[in-house]
Amino acid sequence: MENIPLYNSSLLVTYIDLLKERYPRVNPDNLLEYAEIAPHELEDHGHWFTQKQINMFHEFLAKSTGNPHIAREAGRFVVESKSSSLLRQYTAAFVSPSVAYWMLGKISSTLSRHVSVAAKHIKANKTLITVTPKEGVNERPFQCENRIGLFEGLTKFFTNKYPVIEHNECIHKGASSCKYIVSWETTPTMIWKSIASYVSVLSIIVLLVLLFLMPFQSWFTYLLLFALISTISFLVSEKLAKRDLNRSVESQQNIGDQLMKQFDIRYNELTLVKEIGEAASSILDPQKLLNFITDALQKRLQFNRGMIMLADQKKTKLVYTTGYGYTKEEETLLGKTDFTLNNPESEGIFYLVYRDMKPFLTNNTADIKNRLSEKSVKFMKELGVKSFICVPIIYEGKAEGILAVDGTKSKNPLTQSDLSLLMGIAPQIGISLNNALAHKKLKESEERFRNLSNNSPDIIYQLNKYGTFIYTNAAWKDVLGHNINDVLNKKIIDFIQENDHAEFSKIFEKIILDKETVRDQNFIMLNKNGLSRHITFTGAPDLDSEGKVIGVVGTLKDITKLRTMEAQLLQASKLEAIGTLTGGIAHDFNNIIQAIMGYNQLMLSEKRGNEMGTLYLSHIDELTQRSSQLVRQLLLFSRKVEPLSRIININTEIKNMHNLLVKSIPKMIAIKTEFDEDISPINADPTQIGQIIMNLVINARDAIGESGRITINTSNFSLQRNTTISGLNIPADNYVKLTVSDTGFGIDKEIMQHIFEPFFTTKEVGKGTGLGLSVVYGVVKSHNGFIYCESEPGKGTTFHILFPALTNVRLQEAAESPHPRQLPKGTETILLVDDEKSILETCRDTLSLYGYKILSAENGEQALEIYQSQKEEIHLIILDLIMPGKGGKKCLSDLLAINPLVKVLMTSGYSTPQQIEGLIKEGAAGFINKPYRADDLLSNIRKIIDGAS
DSSP states (O other), X not given: OTTSEEEEHHHHHHHHHHHHHHOTTSOHHHHHHHTTOOHHHXXXXXXXXXXXXXHHXXXXXXXXXXXXXXXXXXXXXXXXXXXXXXXXXXXXTOSSHHHHHXXXXXXXXXXXXXXXXXEEEEETTEEEEEEEEOTTOOOOHXXXXXXXXXXXXXXXXXXXXXXXXXXXXXXXXXXXXXXXXXXXXXXXXXXXXXXXXXXXXXXXXXXHHHHTTSOHHHHHHHHHHHHHHHHXXXXXXXXXXHHHHHHHHHHHHHHHHHHHHHHHHHHHHHHHHHHHHHHHHHOOSHHHHHHHHHHHHHHHSOEEEEEEEEEOTXXXXXXXXXXXXXXXXXXXXXXXXXXXXXXXXOOOXXXXXXXXXXXXXXXXXXXXXXXXXXXXXXXHHHHTOXXXXXXXXXXXXXXXXXXXXXXXXTOOOOXXXXXXXXXXXXXXXXXXXXXXXXXXXXXXXXXXXXXXXXXXXXXXXXXXXXXXXXXXXXXXXXXHOOOHHHHTTSBGGGGBOGGGHHHHHHHHHHHHHHOOOEEEEEEEEEOTTSOEEEEEEEEEEEEOTTSOEEEEEEEEEEOHHHHHHHHHHHHHHHHHHHHHHHHHHHHHHHHHHHHHHHHHHHHHHXXXXXXXXXXXXXXXXXXXXXXXXXXXXXXXXXXXXXXXXXXXXXXXXXXXXXXXXXXXXXXXXXXXXXXXXXXXXXXXXXXXXXXXXXXXXXXXXHHHOSSEEEEEEEEEEEXXXXXXXXXXXXXXXXXXXXXXXXXXXXXXXXXXXXXXXXXXXXXXXXXXXXXXXXXXXXHHHHTTOEEEXXXXXXXXXXXXXXXXXXXXXXXXXXXXXXXXXXXXXXXXXXXXXXXXXXXXXXXXHHHHHTTOEEEEESSHHHHHHHXXXXXXXXEEEEEESSOSSSOHHHHHHHHHHHOTTOOEEEEESSOOXXXXXHHHXXXXXXXXXXXXXXXXXXXXXXXXXXXHO
16 A cells, blocks of 8 residues: 555644754755655645655655654654644644543544544543554554654643653554553643532531531631632632633634635635536537636636636647736737647647646746746746646547646645646536537537538438428529428428339338438429429438437439430430531542532533533533532531631522522411612621521521511611620621511520520420521621520511621622633643542543643552652642542652652542641642532642642
């Protein structure tokens, strides 16, 4: 039991008082340091020391004083007037040694836990005291001597003389207990009390005898004499007793005052803990709670000042949070000062208390200055700290901050009880603070969930175990249209289309019974208007505190737009496939058209003078031109070629399409044209302009139904200043205005916002792609134009398109000669390379008519052989790009390798602008698209040959 606290600190206080009185050369600080006792522990009446500490204390004391019997001397000193021991004050409260010894047996446990003490009264001046050690206690002989000195001091306090003590049985001599028979001289009070008693009795006896032996007069005289003697004896006895009683009352009053002070302190401490506990349950704001705690510390405890410093979120420094007792200047200093927590070499008290989670107490800061940094020393100096206690605020085994107090209102030194009290309060602060922080985080979490729920585009719901809505967020109204109150207390299955009821019930049962989480299950739910919405259902079991399923929580995501986009993507992929197919067949189709055009032009040249034959052949030529334009339009639609803009008259383009437009609509629908004959020219691709007109007419046809009218109008339109029309900012300029109107059923305002979006359509499945107006919009924007729509349900629709007008070319266009130009001829040798025999034949014969010498090859390999043998004679090579075997691109590369100056005109039924640009960069002299007219081919030939000559 050497390390178990057994001895109250008040026992050692006597030794310190004795040293100061009789052994001033001995330094008490050295004594306490040797015994591993802190000064504040000694001053704390509630602190207890171990047997080991007591042994070390006596060992150093006996050695430093040179008195092996110092323990007995200290025992006698306990009740001397110069001792501050509480035992002396208790002793003064008793009126006789026997009472004091009896009371000692009762209060011994408040001084020492290692023995039990019993006092037995033998007679008025003799008492037997038995001291029995507790089991496991290994008491030393000096402790027995200390008791003997204590007994001697107690008796001397009353009799002014040491008693006689018989100590025949001792635990250090093998006995089970120590027995002390204490005898002392009778006190004056007792003597006079006995005298008074004996005189009274003796006087009565003598007076009775004398009553029969002498006259009554003489007897009465003796009666008065004996009465006087007895009265004097009693008066003296009472005076002495009263003196002793006054001394006892005075001592009891002092003890009572000290006990009341201790009671007040303990009451305030208990009240403080109670108030902190109550505050933790009622004050949920962390800062307000800390402010309340510091106010309670100031009100209930004796410390002059106190502060709470908490670690920041990153646990890198301690930051002043709240405090009491500080001036405004000191509060400012505390607010600007923080203590780092990430320096393991730091010796700062606050850091060590936080890191090691161990308290610290000092009654003299000068003792620790040498171990502190300049910053800490300056900090204490500026605050005027002389003594302080610092304890860690711990929650669940982790430090959250520190609580520090300094100075006491009573000017008494800080004690171990103060430290212990704060160590008890600090965890309460930690618990209360974390409860408040947890509540704050819960509120923040609830607020975040509320914000998430209120702002989520998806429906967040909660169902009971029967599938009835308990909660749903505001997104329900946005997605499905119902008011929230119309949804609550209704079953979710009521909003799901009937075909999905069985599947949903199966999934809901799986969540409730198997506690499974279900994700991304698709159902169709009906909105307020009974229309279908595609919904993705996600659900998880809603569990109570015991883990029982009480319902389902999850989300409902509206994927209707996604489904629409998937359908649009599918449609787009089909169109992409059409585009790929169009590009693939364009080459072959253009080759066929090229051959037909070639043969037709040869026949035209031979039928001169035959008017009827020439007419038919002219029609064939016109049809092949239109076929060529049709292929180009398909390629434009599938984004396979770039538009070719030129100066055009929009009236002419509409007239050219009129027959086609008439054939594209029912006979019950009339097409009316209103042209401004003085219309300005525009820079545009004729094919794309035709596409705009066709798409708008087809759109009008579908809007009209069985019968009605479509009007196409053109006019010059001039804006003198920037103007806003239908939300479009149109700059001041001259425009050509194209208007297409119908007498159809019109367009709703809501639909009007989406008409130019790709794949948006109000037509039934299979009757529209949703691309017509988006293509029109794209073409108009590519021509730097503007398009807007005016429509009302039941009053038809009008589309207005503005194209920038070209006013500066109008006269030039009118001045152009109507006579056909003379086609250029030549005598040079040309090598034709094409895998289509019909193209070789028609091109050879055509060029031969204009004087050229022609060599031909059906593939790249033949072309290389011919050129290798006749390169000096060949002036130009017309090379097809796409051929079997060695294609045109590889053949071009090989020809350039033979002769870097070779002139090659590339041709193809289909090629992209990037391919054409690549061929020119590789060394081709030019490129011409199939099908080409004879005049275009002859012009390109002369341009290349003459340009290089």
